[in-house]
Amino acid sequence: MADFLINTVGLPEWLAWGITAGVAAALILNVIAGGALVFIWAERKIAARIQDRLGPTRTGGRFGWLQSLADGIKLLAKEDLMPEGADGMLFQLAPYVSFCASFCAFIALPFAFDFVGQRLNVGVFFVVAVLGLEVFGVILAGYASASKWSLFGAMREAAQVVSYEVPLGMCVVVPVMLAGSMDLVTIAEKQAGWGINWYLFHDPFTFVIFWVYVTCAVASVNRAPFDLAEAESELVAGFHTEYSGLRWSFFFMAEYGSMFLVSALAALLFMGGWNGPIPVAELLGLSEGTGDTANYFVRLIGCFNLMGKATLGVLVMMWVRWTLPRLRIDQVMTTCLKYCTPIAAAMFAGAMFWQLALPGGVMRGISRPAGEIREGWLEGPGGRAAPRGATVPAAVVPSKKLAQVQP
Amino acid sequence: MNPLNPMHAPSALAGLFAVNLMSDPVSVTHYLVVGAIMFTAGIVCMAVKRNALGVLMGIELVLNGANVNFVAFSSPYLQGEQTASIGLDGQAIALFVILLAAAEAAVALAITLNFYNNHSTVDIDQADGLKG
Amino acid sequence: MLAVINWHSILFLVFAGLACAFAVAVVVADNIVRMAFYLVLALGSTAGLFFLAGAEFIGAMQLMIYVGGTLVLLVFGVMLTAQAPFISIKTSTNDRVLAGVVGAALLAVLLQAAFSVEAWRRPGVGQVANPSATPLGMALLGVRVDDPPAGTSPSLVRSGYLLPFEIVSVHLLVVLVGAAYLARAKRRRTPRGIETADVAASGGSR
Numbered sequence: 085m086a087d088f089l090i091n092t093v094g095l096p097e098w099l100a101w102g103i104t105a106g107v108a109a110a111l112i113l114n115v116i117a118g119g120a121l122v123f124i125w126a127e128r129k130i131a132a133r134i135q136d137r138l139g140p141t142r143t144g145g146r147f148g149w150l151q152s153l154a155d156g157i158k159l160l161a162k163e164d165l166m167p168e169g170a171d172g173m174l175f176q177l178a179p180y181v182s183f184c185a186s187f188c189a190f191i192a193l194p195f196a197f198d199f200v201g202q203r204l205n206v207g208v209f210f211v212v213a214v215l216g217l218e219v220f221g222v223i224l225a226g227y228a229s230a231s232k233w234s235l236f237g238a239m240r241e242a243a244q245v246v247s248y249e250v251p252l253g254m255c256v257v258v259p260v261m262l263a264g265s266m267d268l269v270t271i272a273e274k275q276a277g278w279g280i281n282w283y284l285f286h287d288p289f290t291f292v293i294f295w296v297y298v299t300c301a302v303a304s305v306n307r308a309p310f311d312l313a314e315a316e317s318e319l320v321a322g323f324h325t326e327y328s329g330l331r332w333s334f335f336f337m338a339e340y341g342s343m344f345l346v347s348a349l350a351a352l353l354f355m356g357g358w359n360g361p362i363p364v365a366e367l368l369g370l371s372e373g374t375g376d377t378a379n380y381f382v383r384l385i386g387c388f389n390l391m392g393k394a395t396l397g398v399l400v401m402m403w404v405r406w407t408l409p410r411l412r413i414d415q416v417m418t419t420c421l422k423y424c425t426p427i428a429a430a431m432f433a434g435a436m437f438w439q440l441a442l443p444g445g446v447m448r449g450i451s452r453p454a455g456e457i458r459e460g461w462l463e464g465p466g467g468r469a470a471p472r473g474a475t476v477p478a479a480v481v482p483s484k485k486l487a488q489v490q491p
Numbered sequence: 492m493n494p495l496n497p498m499h500a501p502s503a504l505a506g507l508f509a510v511n512l513m514s515d516p517v518s519v520t521h522y523l524v525v526g527a528i529m530f531t532a533g534i535v536c537m538a539v540k541r542n543a544l545g546v547l548m549g550i551e552l553v554l555n556g557a558n559v560n561f562v563a564f565s566s567p568y569l570q571g572e573q574t575a576s577i578g579l580d581g582q583a584i585a586l587f588v589i590l591l592a593a594a595e596a597a598v599a600l601a602i603t604l605n606f607y608n609n610h611s612t613v614d615i616d617q618a619d620g621l622k623g
Numbered sequence: 624m625l626a627v628i629n630w631h632s633i634l635f636l637v638f639a640g641l642a643c644a645f646a647v648a649v650v651v652a653d654n655i656v657r658m659a660f661y662l663v664l665a666l667g668s669t670a671g672l673f674f675l676a677g678a679e680f681i682g683a684m685q686l687m688i689y690v691g692g693t694l695v696l697l698v699f700g701v702m703l704t705a706q707a708p709f710i711s712i713k714t715s716t717n718d719r720v721l722a723g724v725v726g727a728a729l730l731a732v733l734l735q736a737a738f739s740v741e742a743w744r745r746p747g748v749g750q751v752a753n754p755s756a757t758p759l760g761m762a763l764l765g766v767r768v769d770d771p772p773a774g775t776s777p778s779l780v781r782s783g784y785l786l787p788f789e790i791v792s793v794h795l796l797v798v799l800v801g802a803a804y805l806a807r808a809k810r811r812r813t814p815r816g817i818e819t820a821d822v823a824a825s826g827g828s829r
Contacts, residue, residue, distance in 0.1 A: 098629050105630075174660060205755045206683045213687030220663055223698055227656055239702065246695055266756060517635045517675075519743040525639045525672065527733035529665070531726050532646035538722035539714055542655055544701055548662050551693065552646055555669055558685075566676040569746060579762055579769045583784050585673075585681050586759070589688050590791050594798040596693045600700045601805035607704045 108201050112190045120340040121152040127402050134406040162329030169230035170326065178228060179327065179334035182221025186341040189214040193348055194269045195390055196358045196383035207268035208256055211349060212249070215304065218338060219245045225335070229326040240312050240413050247417060248303040251424035255297035258290055258435045259283050259353040272357025279361035284354045287442070289434035294354045296428050301346035303416065305339060308405035310416055340398075347397025348390060355393055358386025519570060522563030530556030543603045543613045547596060554592045561585040635675055642668035659698050666690050680756040763788045 125140070128151065132139025140148025166175055192207040194200035204210050219242045226238020262283055263271040275281045283290050303310040327335065351357055364385055411419065515521075533552030540546050563569055565581020607613055645665035652658045666689050673682035737743075758769040765783030 101630055171654075171656070174657065177660075204679055204683075206679050209680070209683040209687065213683050213691060216687060216691035217667075219691075219695060220660075220698075223695075223702075224656075224660060227702070235702075239699075242695065242699070246692075249691070515744060516746040517632055518746040520737055521635065521639065522672070522676065523737035523743070524734060525642060527730060527737055528643045529646045529669070530733065531730040532643075532650050534729060535722050535726035536650045538725070539650065539719055541714055544655060544697060544704065545658060547697060547700075548649055548658055551662065551689075551697075552649065552665070555666060555689070558681075559669060559672060562673050562676050562678045562681055566678065568677050570743075579758055579767070580781075582678050582681050582759055583762060583787075585678070586684060587787060587791060589681070589684055590795065593688050593693045594795055596696060597798055597802045598805075600696055601802040603700060604703060605805055613704045 112187065112201060116187060116190070116337055116341040116344070119344050120337045121156070123340045123343070123398055123402075124155065124336075125149070125152045126399065130399070130402045131406050134403070156333070159329050159333045164330070165326070165328055167230050167326050171228040171230070174224050174228035175326075176331075178221050178225035179331045179338070180221075181224060182218050182338040183334045183341075185214055185217040185221065186338040186345065188217075189345050190341070192268065193345065194272065194352070194357070196386035197269065197273070199383055199387055200269060203267065203269055206266045208260055208266045208271070208349075208353070211268075211345070212253060212256055215342065215345065216245065216249050218342060221335075221338070225327065231326055234326060237312070241306055244306070244310060244312070244413075244416055244420075245304055247420045248300045248424070251296060251420060251428040252300040252304055254425070254428040254432050255293050255300060256349075256353065258293045258432055261432075261436065261439060262286060262290070268352050268357075272352050272359065275356035276359045277363055279356070281359070282354065282356045287435060287438045289431040289438060290354070293428065293431045293435065294350070296424055296431065297350060297354070299419070300424055300428075301350065302401060302404065303420065305342040305346055305401075307339075307343065307401050309408040309411045311405070311410065312413055312416065343398050343401055344394050347401070348394035350397055351390055351393035358383075358390045360389045364389075517569065519563045519566075522559055522569065526556045526559035526563070528556075529553075529559060532556075541614055541616055543606065543615050544600075546615065547599050547603070550599070551592065551596065554588055558585045558588050561588070631675065635672070638668045638671040638675065641665070642672065655701050656698075659694065659701055662697075663690055663694050666694065677754045679754050680759055 125148065129139040129147070140151035142148060143154050144150030166172065189211045191201040192204045192210045194203070194207075222241050222245075223238050226234045226236075226241075229235075259271055260266050263274045265271065271283075275283060279285075284294055285291070529552055533549045533554075533556060536549030536552060537546050538549075540549065561581045561584050563581075564577050565579065565585070567578070603613060606618065610617055642665050645661045645668065648661040649658050649665065652661060666685065670682045670685040670690065673679075673685055758767075761768045761783075763784050765785035767781045767783055
């Protein structure tokens with residue numbers, strides 16, 4: 085878009101980049117905020133139906149469509165309280181720290197082939213790293229509230245998030261290993277085509293790793309059954325007990341943003357990202373390179389595909405929340421250290437050996453030589469994955485002459 | 492102008508005020524200034540704070556200042572064509588510094604917690620049991 | 624003000640300003656929790672500086688390990704060693720003045736060294752190809768695939784980093800075991816907590 089602004093409209097370069105960055109940031113903000121609106125309504129409806137009642141039915145018609153809007157207006161109009169012994173500056177800054185961490189991780193998240201804030205070569209690493217920074221907002225909120233409930237909730241949540249980063253990192257490394265790159269766009273592009281190309285079906289180890297990833301992701305964003313930090317029946321409201329109004333809503337936008345983020349990450353890493361179970365674009369005859377409008381349409385389909393998968397993930401998280409009972413803190417730690425981490429490590433080793441033997445996966449790998457898969461790992465300086473349908477030269481000998489392969 | 496020669500120091504300092512960093516594009520010198528400020532802040536923090544964790548924070552700042560220098564020297568964007576940047580070596584060194592700083596912070600924190608368990612304070616001036 | 628007004632310079636100024644300001648704030652602040660918070664912001668801004676210099680992997684590493692690991696550990700330590708309402712332990716004025724003078728002298732020496740080499744003040748080639756983490760990963764496996772820097776002799780052998788990588792891995796394992804052992808919960812046979820509180824109270828008047 086910046087090129088368009090520079091070349092066609094004739095703006096100076098710095099202004100064009102500034103406008104492009106501003107538009108990208110505004111779009112991401114809309115995804116988070118709009119998503120939060122929809123998810124809050126969905127949560128209340130799903131919770132209600134699982135508990136055999138109806139949920140919001142009055143605001144805005146039979147299904148309570150405008151309930152989220154009414155909630156937002158109520159939160160904006162609430163009085164801004166601060167407890168007496170609270171550390172003023174830290175109390176006020178804590179929700180924004182949490183929200184910034186959640187928002188920054190969206191920078192590297194691609195929604196379609198070219199719909200990405202910044203295409204980072206270390207995209208996966210960056211997203212996981214920034215997700216881990218959300219814990220600071222929680223700790224600061226817990227400390228600065230000058231209340232023992234807040235401090236307990238904050239410390240528990242910090243211990244939980246930090247512990248679950250270890251198996252989360254190991255689960256995330258498996259698709260990186262299969263794709264040969266940490267670039268999220270590349271990982272999703274390698275799963276192009278029909279649904280059997282997804283890394284979920286690549287080998288049984290990756291299938292198990294996906295479920296471990298789901299567990300760790302749910303624990304990372306502090307959703308039930310791992311939600312002791314906000315345990316309503318135990319700690320009043322945990323670390324955000326003393327927060328009300330707009331500050332509380334920032335915490336919750338951060339939480340719903342993170343839920344959407346980890347679901348989108350699961351979709352990108354394991355379920356093909358914007359490449360659906362059915363390659364709609366190819367079936368319709370619109371492939372890359374048939375003109376700008378067709379390109380844009382293909383990417384738009386991909387974007388809706390990815391958002392649909394991420395929304396499905398969020399809905400499953402809500403379903404699990406209202407179905408399973410809450411885990412105690414010692415059970416949470418046991419699950420992490422005694423179950424998730426060893427299983428993740430064992431599956432990682434298994435996936436590694438599978439990749440050495442059958443790199444193409446169960447469905448396509450038995451006939452393809454290992455060298456053909458690995459040739460795509462060292463990509464050119466442009467960093468773009470090979471376009472679909474390109475033939476791969478077979479005369480590539482890996483592992484003995486690595487030094488001669490050009491990065 | 493040899494910076495190590497004390498006779499040249501006053502003219503070097505005059506040159507320091509004459510050059511205006513703000514009018515040049517970003518180069519290695521900019522990063523070195525940032526690194527120097529962080530390093531000095533870390534040293535002063537280590538010297539001034541009596542809380543053991545405050546000293547630990549000073550150590551983190553010192554290591555970070557050094558990392559900024561390494562990354563600046565390794566960057567192909569910031570070097571002119573005539574100088575040889577250290578390229579990948581700078582990034583590798585910065586990587587190892589980060590890892591070792593994490594290890595050292597863990598051990599220092601374990602020692603501090605042990606001290607706190609025994610003396611109920613983290614004031615390092617109270618750690619004089621071995622004083623002669 | 625800047626000869627080259629582009630986002631690179633502006634973002635550099637923003638990140639560098641934040642990093643320096645929060646580093647100084649760590650020194651000046653009294654409350655230990657606020658010091659930790661300022662340190663988080665300083666190290667986060669430094670990660671931004673790393674991204675601007677093209678070292679994306681190091682920037683992400685800084686965020687994940689340094690900020691998201693080491694500093695969380697530090698904040699846990701602050702919370703665990705909290706004394707009743709976070710009393711600020713103040714140093715005497717003499718010590719602070721002396722430290723300030725020494726710090727200023729060190730800063731002057733470092734700045735003079737930074738400005739002394741003319742070649743460091745010329746900027747580089749600007750926006751190059753997308754930085755990639757592949758050369759760094761290959762180097763850690765012992766194979767150097769990056770181009771040698773300009774001006775190095777062709778016969779120079781550049782080593783891989785496989786041995787330091789392995790050493791650091793074992794080092795981290797040793798640190799993990801050692802720190803867990805050092806910080807284990809010990810059973811107290813005598814109520815020493817009361818005794819040492821008295822000692823600390825009487826010794827604190829020195």
